[in-house]
């Protein structure tokens with residue numbers, strides 16, 4: 033309820049606001065260009081993203097973080113959508129440097145996120161994140177980015193079982209979240225809760241969407257009281273447990289089969305969010321005695337991460353490669369590994385140390401800038 037915004041604007045006022053935003057956007061872009069002049073040159077920037085062919089050739093996930101004083105793209109305290117888990121500034125995070133980095137691909141420039149353009153392109157359409165709390169986290173970042181672009185527009189909220197939506201009424205755009213830890217099913221049976229590696233029943237709702245962004249990983253290694261199932265079913269066998277990476281591969285393949293057989297690629301764009309890294313092991317960034325992200329205030333420079341890629345990323349790539357339909361991998365793993373400074377740590381309502389989720393504003397705004405580029409600036413690619 034807290035994120036209901038119900039001020040109505042006459043259409044002329046709306047146009048005025050849109051123009052105002054456009055001008056402030058342009059002037060921000062200009063000041064950022066100047067900031068970058070020393071490094072790259074204004075010509076290079078302004079010629080980027082011209083032809084779609086050129087964009088397709090660039091791997092926008094290969095790059096580094098650069099200081100950019102025009103960031104963050106919004107003030108988190110002005111965003112009415114942020115849960116207590118992710119609202120770092122509100123819960124006392126004192127440093128602000130982590131908000132001031134822009135992702136700079138090595139071989140091209142990203143288009144700056146333009147919320148009005150995003151909403152116009154998706155007018156009348158539905159976009160849905162499907163996954164665990166990392167999806168919730170990214171969904172809220174996107175809502176903040178869009179809200180900052182149209183702060184006075186009519187945004188209503190709808191909660192319907194496992195689906196939460198924010199509806200940008202003036203554009204008839206649904207931005208939804210479908211909560212699913214594993215994408216595949218857990219069913220209550222006589223013996224208890226069974227994780228069914230071969231079963232995916234929620235797809236009927238998903239396939240009606242125009243854009244789907246899937247994610248699952250966080251829960252596959254959960255055990256003990258945090259594990260939300262008692263048995264795992266693999267084909268005809270019901271097991272107490274099995275190799276978790278193998279289970280992940282099988283579950284993801286069930287999802288891949290569903291995409292292969294059911295998604296209508298003319299209607300629905302499918303994106304899979306790469307593995308989101310956490311930062312509890314300082315060995316991965318050459319600080320062997322560090323066991324969390326609590327003292328981290330700066331990103332790692334450069335394009336590579338000492339700890340290397342998590343094993344699960346190889347499973348994701350393998351499984352996505354078997355899908356005949358176009359699926360884009362939102363390959364945020366390495367760029368997020370470089371952001372040991374991006375997590376809430378203890379700056380959340382619960383004071384627990386969280387080096388898994390991400391502060392909003394923050395790193396996931398970049399995920400959404402990449403999502404924007406992937407949706408509207410990349411040619412549909414075959415996988």
Ligand SMILES: *[C@@H]1O[C@H](CO)[C@@H](O)[C@H](O)[C@H]1NC(C)=O
Nearest residue numbers: 038039040041186187188201
């Ligand atoms: C917002 O949109 C909803 C749905 O179209 C409408 O019922 C409501 O009256 C609108 N609110 C305002 C303040 O315009």
Ligand SMILES: *[C@@H]1O[C@H](CO)[C@@H](O)[C@H](O)[C@H]1NC(C)=O
Nearest residue numbers: 091093094095137138139335
């Ligand atoms: C990333 O970009 C750098 C510089 O352009 C290049 O040397 C490197 O091979 C690229 N890495 C990948 C994985 O594409």
Ligand SMILES: *[C@@H]1O[C@H](CO)[C@@H](O)[C@H](O)[C@H]1NC(C)=O
Nearest residue numbers: 285288289292354355356357
């Ligand atoms: C997807 O379909 C193609 C052919 O249509 C098939 O070769 C491939 O094995 C399927 N992949 C999955 C994961 O079902």
Ligand SMILES: *[C@@H]1O[C@H](CO)[C@@H](O)[C@H](O)[C@H]1NC(C)=O
Nearest residue numbers: 312313314315316338339340
């Ligand atoms: C931390 O990472 C290093 C290098 O990847 C690994 O050898 C070590 O086992 C990890 N430590 C823990 C506690 O997971």
Ligand SMILES: *[C@@H]1O[C@H](CO)[C@@H](O)[C@H](O)[C@H]1NC(C)=O
Nearest residue numbers: 314315318319320321322323
């Ligand atoms: C790490 O901790 C060990 C044992 O407490 C200590 O001997 C070592 O100097 C520490 N290393 C660094 C790099 O701080």
Ligand SMILES: *[C@@H]1O[C@H](CO)[C@@H](O)[C@H](O)[C@H]1NC(C)=O
Nearest residue numbers: 322323324325326327377385
């Ligand atoms: C942060 O660093 C300080 C000083 O080195 C240390 O006392 C503290 O335990 C560290 N905090 C965390 C969460 O690692």
